[in-house]
Amino acid sequence: QIVLKQAGLPDALTAELSERYDLYELAQLSDSDLAAIAGNVTVVITNGEAVVTREFIGSLPALKLIAVFGVGYDGVDVAAARDHGVAVTHTPGVLTDDVADLAIGLMLTVSRKIVAAQRFIEQGNWQAGGFQWTRKVSGKRLGIIGMGRIGQAIARRASAFDMQITYSDRQENAALPWGYISDLPALAQSSDFLMVCAPGGAGTKALVNQAVLEALGPEGVLINISRGSVVDEAALISALDTHRIAGAGLDVFADEPQVPVSLQQRDNVVITPHMASATWETRREMSRLVLENVNAWFAGQPLVTPVP
Ligand code: 8YV
Structure with missing residues (x-):
């Protein structure tokens, strides 16, 4: 079971995720690297700016969760996620x-x-x-x-x-x-x-x-x-x-x-460079929510902040 990091995240969150899970970074994978692990990717972590297309979702047959580091999830094709039985979470409230x-x-x-x-x-x-x-x-x-x-x-x-x-x-x-x-x-x-x-x-x-x-x-x-x-x-x-x-x-x-x-x-x-949520305090809370959602999914528990 692989967690795939698709976008930039705070270092502390990346460190925590890689301590707990088999974490890969999309930016560091060649096409053939990605093809080799695609069947085992169960979680994708993305942010408010990145785009998660229907095609990308379809290329990951074991995908179950897309966790967005951000409240806005317009970058994720939520309809495609639904069609593929993939849950989506975000980080509302804290920012x-x-x-x-x-x-x-x-x-x-x-x-x-x-x-x-x-x-x-x-x-x-x-x-x-x-x-x-x-x-x-x-x-x-x-x-x-x-x-x-x-x-x-x-x-x-x-x-x-x-x-x-x-x-x-x-x-x-x-x-x-x-x-x-x-x-x-x-x-x-x-x-x-x-x-x-x-x-x-x-x-x-x-x-x-x-x-x-x-x-x-x-x-x-x-x-x-x-x-x-x-x-x-x-x-x-x-x-x-x-x-x-x-x-x-x-x-x-x-x-x-x-x-x-x-x-x-x-x-x-x-x-300003898309920094409205970028304070130390809030980025910590956003990281916590992403981690709690991923942990909940792996533990078979209800997601903390699923998108509506
Ligand atoms: C970004 C945001 O997610 O919450 C949102 O919707 O746009 C921001 O918080 C943040 O810049 C990380 O990409």
Whole structure:
């Protein structure tokens, strides 16, 4: 019974897995190496960025579990997994705070131009006069696309900034105290900040398109901490080029780790390398959950955090 590591994982998790199981790393296997072990691979461990295709699942006849190091499992062909009787687990909950924290950080950083202000000092410009004025965040209107665990955590934080919060989702959640606007251009139009918190995948591809960005408007800021695929990146670049939106804060991109040059070196765009869940504390918890799921499967016990 082989555990196949298909993507980068924290060293401590890799060490723990290899202590307990017969662990192979896909990146280190030639095609013939892989063919030689394929019949014995029962568990595949992947992450939020990697892609697990139907073809790959089909090439591993003994596969029983795909454990995702991350909450988003849009990279895994879950329908194919189901067809092959393969369970999928992920790491929900433990990273919610970190992702929400970074979302708020990006919102503040873009609006108050914190990165540009630091560059201003470092480039020796302060002596010649003060930095440009920026835009207020507190009390502004925040629109959230995707009101799941992370969207709600962002909304709770934004409430402390006295923001007026509305959201869109597949359906209204009547238990929430925030206003529901299902139509995305309408949501964008009533927002100063638009946060993308919807999961990736076919159902949300390019949800934030030119029409949504136009509705957000020249004073509006887009923040994306979910998946690059949810935003039409070309439309975003064009909206920035033509000043049809005010700025953007982006932790995720369409073709990571490639980041279009046209999103770089802009005073009104703050970019981070898909790091929202990357704190020591949270990466430890994510590792623990991956390990618990794999251990549960080998012990014949119920999985801890299967995908719905
Ligand atoms: C990544 C993420 O999984 O949780 C998610 O969905 O995108 C991240 O936490 C992480 O970067 C590891 O690949």
